[in-house]
Amino acid sequence: MKTLLSIIGGIAGFYQGNAAGIIGTTIVAIIVVMCLSAPALTEYDPNKRVARGHEPPSAEHIMGSTRAGKDVWSQALYGGRVSLMVAFAAATVTSIIALAIGVSAGYFGGRIDETLMAVTNVMLVFPQLPLLIILAAFLGNVGPFIIALILGLTSWPWGARVMRSQTLAIRNKEFITAAEIMGESKWRIIVVEIMPNLISLAAGMFVGTALYAIGAQAGLEFLGLGDPTVISWGTMLYWAQSSAAFFVGAWWDFLVPGTFIALIGGGLALINISIDEVSNPKLKTGSYLKKWRRLNAEVQAKRREA
Amino acid sequence: MAFILRRLVFYSVAIFVAITFNFIMPRLMPGDPVDAMFAAAGGKLPPETLAAYQEMLGFVDAPLWQQYLQYLKSVVTFDLGPSIMLFPTPVTQVLSNTLPWTVFLAGTATILAIFIGCFIGLYASYNRGGFVDKYVPVFWQFVASMPQAVTALLIFFVFALTLKWFPLGFGFNPDMEPAVTPGFIGTILYHAVLPLVTLVLSMIATWVFTMRNSMVNVLGEDYIAMAKAKGLSARRIMTHYAARNAILPVVTAVSMALGFAVAGQVFIETVYNYPGVGQLIIKAVAARDYPLMQACFLLIVICVLIANFIADILYVWLDPRLRK
Numbered sequence: 001m002k003t004l005l006s007i008i009g010g011i012a013g014f015y016q017g018n019a020a021g022i023i024g025t026t027i028v029a030i031i032v033v034m035c036l037s038a039p040a041l042t043e044y045d046p047n048k049r050v051a052r053g054h055e056p057p058s059a060e061h062i063m064g065s066t067r068a069g070k071d072v073w074s075q076a077l078y079g080g081r082v083s084l085m086v087a088f089a090a091a092t093v094t095s096i097i098a099l100a101i102g103v104s105a106g107y108f109g110g111r112i113d114e115t116l117m118a119v120t121n122v123m124l125v126f127p128q129l130p131l132l133i134i135l136a137a138f139l140g141n142v143g144p145f146i147i148a149l150i151l152g153l154t155s156w157p158w159g160a161r162v163m164r165s166q167t168l169a170i171r172n173k174e175f176i177t178a179a180e181i182m183g184e185s186k187w188r189i190i191v192v193e194i195m196p197n198l199i200s201l202a203a204g205m206f207v208g209t210a211l212y213a214i215g216a217q218a219g220l221e222f223l224g225l226g227d228p229t230v231i232s233w234g235t236m237l238y239w240a241q242s243s244a245a246f247f248v249g250a251w252w253d254f255l256v257p258g259t260f261i262a263l264i265g266g267g268l269a270l271i272n273i274s275i276d277e278v279s280n281p282k283l284k285t286g287s288y289l290k291k292w293r294r295l296n297a298e299v300q301a302k303r304r305e306a
Numbered sequence: 307m308a309f310i311l312r313r314l315v316f317y318s319v320a321i322f323v324a325i326t327f328n329f330i331m332p333r334l335m336p337g338d339p340v341d342a343m344f345a346a347a348g349g350k351l352p353p354e355t356l357a358a359y360q361e362m363l364g365f366v367d368a369p370l371w372q373q374y375l376q377y378l379k380s381v382v383t384f385d386l387g388p389s390i391m392l393f394p395t396p397v398t399q400v401l402s403n404t405l406p407w408t409v410f411l412a413g414t415a416t417i418l419a420i421f422i423g424c425f426i427g428l429y430a431s432y433n434r435g436g437f438v439d440k441y442v443p444v445f446w447q448f449v450a451s452m453p454q455a456v457t458a459l460l461i462f463f464v465f466a467l468t469l470k471w472f473p474l475g476f477g478f479n480p481d482m483e484p485a486v487t488p489g490f491i492g493t494i495l496y497h498a499v500l501p502l503v504t505l506v507l508s509m510i511a512t513w514v515f516t517m518r519n520s521m522v523n524v525l526g527e528d529y530i531a532m533a534k535a536k537g538l539s540a541r542r543i544m545t546h547y548a549a550r551n552a553i554l555p556v557v558t559a560v561s562m563a564l565g566f567a568v569a570g571q572v573f574i575e576t577v578y579n580y581p582g583v584g585q586l587i588i589k590a591v592a593a594r595d596y597p598l599m600q601a602c603f604l605l606i607v608i609c610v611l612i613a614n615f616i617a618d619i620l621y622v623w624l625d626p627r628l629r630k
Contacts, residue, residue, distance in 0.1 A: 020444060122320050125561065125614060129569030130587065130606045131327075137591040137599060138331050215453035219573055222455045223588050237455065246459075246467055254459055262452040269451035273444060293435065 014278055024270025031264050035080035044071035046078040046231050054243075054250040064252040066236075067243035075231050076256050082232035083214060084264075086148040090213035091206045093152025094159060098205060099198065101156065102163025103190055107171055117164065124157040132216065136225040143227045147220060151213045159205040163198060170197050204275040211268040218261050233257040309628050313618045317611045324607040328600045329377045333370075358387060386601050391593040397601045401583070405605065408575070408582035411498065412567045415505035416560075422506070423513020424556060430514070431521035432544050443514045450511035454570040458504045458577040465500060466578075472500045475579030501574045508570055509563060516559045520552040527551075554625055560617040564610050 015021050034041060044050045044061075051065035058064070063073035105116040135150050136142050142150070170176065171194075179189050214233075220226055221234025224242070228235050236257035240246075245253035380386060386397040426446070430439040449457070466472045478493045524530065525548055533543045572584035579585070587602040589595075622628045 118319075121316065122323055125317075125320050125565075125611065126324065127565035127568040127606055127610050129565075129572055130603050133572070133587060133591060134327075134331065134599065134603050138334075211451060215451075215455075218453050219455050219569075223572070223576060224592065237459070241459075246463055251463065254463075258452075258456040258459060261456050265451035265453065266448040269447045270444070273447060 014274075018274050018278070020270045020277075021274030024267045024272075024274065027263055027267030028271065031080065031260065031267070032084060035077055035084060038074070038077035038081065042071065042074040042077055044074040046070060046075040054245070054248060054253065056250075057252055063256045064250070066239060066253055067245065067250070068239075072236075072252055072256050075236055076233070076260055079231040079233050079236055079257065080260060082144050082230060083217060083234065083261075086144045086151070086217045086232070087210040087213040089148040090151035090155070090217075091210040093149070094156045094209045095202055095206045097153070097156040098159030098163055099195070099202060102160040103167050103194060103198070105160070106164040106167025107186075107190055107194065113164075116160075120157045120160050123154070124161070128154060129216070129219065132220060133223070133225060136220055141227045142220075142225065144217075144230055144232060147217050147226060148213070151216055155209055155212060155216075159209070162201060162205065166198055166201055167194060170194055200275060200278065204272060207268050207272045207275065211265055211272065214261060214264055214268070218257075233261050309622060310618065313615060317615055320611055321608060324604055325378065325381055326374075328381075328604060329374055331600075332596060355388065381604070387597050389590075389595055389598045391590060391595040391598060397598050400586070400598060401601055401605055404581055404583050404586050405609075407580060408571055408584060409609065411501055411505065411574075411580065411582060412564075412571055414498075415502050415509065415570075416563060416567050418502070419506045419509035419563075420513050420556065420560075423510040424517040424553070426510070427514045427517025428521060428544065428549055428552075430518045431525065431548075432540075434522075439518075443511070443518060446511035446514050450508050452508075453573075454504065454508050455573040455577065457508055458501075458574045461500055461504050461507075462577050473497050476581065497580075501578045501580050504574050504578075505567065505570050509567060512559060512563055512566070513556065516556050517552060520555040521548055524548045524552045554621070557617055557621050557624060560620075561614040564613045568606055568610060 015025075047070070049069040050071050051061050051069045053065065053067045053069050055061055055065040055069075061071050061073065063071070063076065065071055066075065101116050101120065105113040105120075131154060132150060135154075136147075139146060139150075176189060176193055179193050184193070217226075217232070218234035218237060221228075221232060222237040222241065224238055226232075226235055226238070228238060234257075237254055240250075240254035240257070243250075243253070245251070384398050388394045389397045389400050392400055423446075426438070426442060430436075430443060433439055466474050473496065476497060478490065478497055530543060530547055533547045538547075568584070571582060572588065574580065575582045575585035576588050583602055583606060587599060587606070590599040590602060
C-alpha cells in the first residue's frame with residue numbers, strides 16, 4: 001500500500017508543472033483508448049466493403065472510404081491496434097536487450113565490456129532503415145509480429161550505450177561497494193542495486209523506441225515491404241499510395257492514417273522531452289526559469305540599493 | 307593520429323561486417339532467391355547468367371569459405387554482375403548513375419539542418435526561458451516525430467499536387483538535355499526544393515536539441531563566469547566562448563544523424579520520384595533484383611562510414627585534446 005502511494009506520488013510529481021508531459025500523455029492516452037474501443041466508435045468491419053470506392057467523408061462514413069470501398073475511420077481505429085502493438089512490443093524487446101547489454105558491459109567491465117561495446121558500436125554505425133529493408137526483402141512480405149521482432153532486435157545499440165555509461169557512473173558509488181563488501185551476489189547487485197537507478201533512463205528509452213518503431217513500421221509498410229493484407233496505419237498509407245489516392249483527390253485516404261501517426265509520434269516525443277528534463281533538470285525551461293529570473297532581479301535590485 | 311588510426315580499423319571492421327551480412331543473408335533464406343528472381347525477370351536472362359547468380363548467391367556445391375572468398379573478391383573488384391531489373395546494365399553502373407543525386411540531397415540537407423538547427427539552439431540557450439526556448443524546440447521535435455514518409459506525402463500533396471508550385475518528381479526536367487548550363491542547374495535546384503525541405507524539416511530538431519543542451523552545459527563552466535567577470539558582451543561570450551566549445555557534441559551527433567538522413571532519403575526519394583539510391587533500393591526490392599539491392603545496401607553503408615570518418619577528422623581538428 002505504501003509503495004503504491006509512493007508510486008502515485010512519484011507519477012504526480014513527474015507531471016506537476018510539466019506541460020509537455022501532460023499534453024503528450026493525454027494525446028497518447030486518447031489515441032490508445034480510441035483504438036481499444038474501436039467496436040464502440042464504429043459500426044463497420046474494417047475488412048468489408050461497405051461503400052463505393054473513394055467516397056468523400058459524409059455522415060455515414062465520417063472519414064470517407066478507401067479505393068476498395070472500406071471505411072477509413074474504422075480501418076484507422078482497428079489498424080491503430082496493430083501499429084501500437086508493434087511499437088510497444090518492439091520497445092519492450094529493445095529495452096530488455098539494451099538494459100541487459102548496457103548493464104553487463106558497465107558492471108562487469110574488462111573483456112566483457114570491450115566485446116559487447118565493439119558489437120554495439122558496429123551495430124550503431126549501420127544505417128538502420130536500409131538494414132531493415134534488406135531483412136524485410138529477404139524475409140518476404142513481413143507481418144506485424146516479424147516487424148516488431150526485427151525492429152526490437154536491431155534498435156538496441158543506442159540504448160545500450162546510454163545504459164552502460166549510466167551504470168559506469170553508478171558502479172563506483174559507495175552503496176555498490178557496500179553491497180559488494182556485504183557479499184551480495186553479482187546478480188543481486190545488478191537487479192536490486194543498479195537497475196532501480198536506471199528506471200527513468202529506461203523509461204525514456206522505451207518511449208523513444210516506441211516512437212521510432214511507429215515510424216519505422218509505417219515506413220516499411222508504406223514502402224510495400226509489409227504484409228498488405230494486415231490493416232495498420234502503415235498499410236493504409238501503402239494502399240492510399242498504390243491506389244493513387246493523391247491524384248484522384250482522395251486526400252482523406254492518406255491524411256487520416258498520416259494524422260494518427262503524426263499525433264501519436266508527437267505525443268510520444270513530448271513525453272520523451274519531459275522525461276529528459278526530469279532526469280536532467282539543467283535542461284528545464286519555462287515558468288521555473290521565469291520565477292528564478294524575477295527573484296534574481298529582485299535580489300540584485302536590493303543589493304544595489306544597499 | 308592514434309585516434310584516427312583506431313577509427314580507420316573500426317570502419318574497416320564495420321565494412322567487413324556489412325559484406326559478411328550480404329554474403330550470409332541469401333544463404334540463410336528459405337527457398338531459392340535465384341528462382342524467384344528469374345520468375346520476376348520473366349525469362350529475359352540467358353542461362354549463363356543464371357549460373358553466375360546462383361554462384362554469387364550461394365547455390366553451388368563449393369565449400370562455404372571458398373564461396374566467401376569468391377564473394378569478397380567480386381566486391382573488392384567492383385564486379386557485381388549485371389542488374390536483373392535493368393538487364394544487362396552492370397550493377398556498378400546503375401549505382402554510379404544514382405549516387406550523385408543521393409549524396410547531393412543528403413549532404414545539402416544535413417549541412418542546412420545543422421546550420422539552421424544550431425542557430426536556433428544557440429538562440430534558445432541565449433534567451434533561456436524566453437519564447438523561442440520554450441516553444442520552438444518542442445515545435446521542431448513535434449515536426450520531427452512525424453515519420454518522414456508522412457511529412458513527405460503531406461508536403462507533396464500541398465505544394466506539388468494542389469498548389470502546383472513545384473514539380474511532381476524527377477531530379478530535373480526530363481525535356482532538357484543534361485549539360486552544365488545555368489538553365490539545367492536551375493531545373494536541378496528547382497526539383498530538389500521539396501525533397502530538401504522535407505529532409506531538413508525532419509532533421510532540424512536533432513540539432514536544435516543537441517546545440518541547446520550542449521550550450522546549457524557549457525554555460526555553467528567557470529570560464530564563462532570568468533568571461534562575464536571580464537565584462538565581455540553577452541554576444542561575444544555566446545559566440546566566442548560558449549558556442550565554440552558547445553559545438554563538439556554536435557560533431558559527434560553527425561554520425562547518428564547521417565543514418566537518419568539516409569533513412570529519410572529512402573522515403574523522400576520514393577514519394578518525390580527522385581532518381582537516387584534510396585528509390586533504387588526500393589525498386590530493386592520490388593523487382594527482386596537481389597544483386598542490385600545488396601549493392602545498394604553496401605554502397606549506403608560505405609557512404610555513411612565515409613561521412614562518419616570525415617566527422618571524426620573534424621572532431622580531431624576541433625578538439626586539440628585528441629591530437630596527441
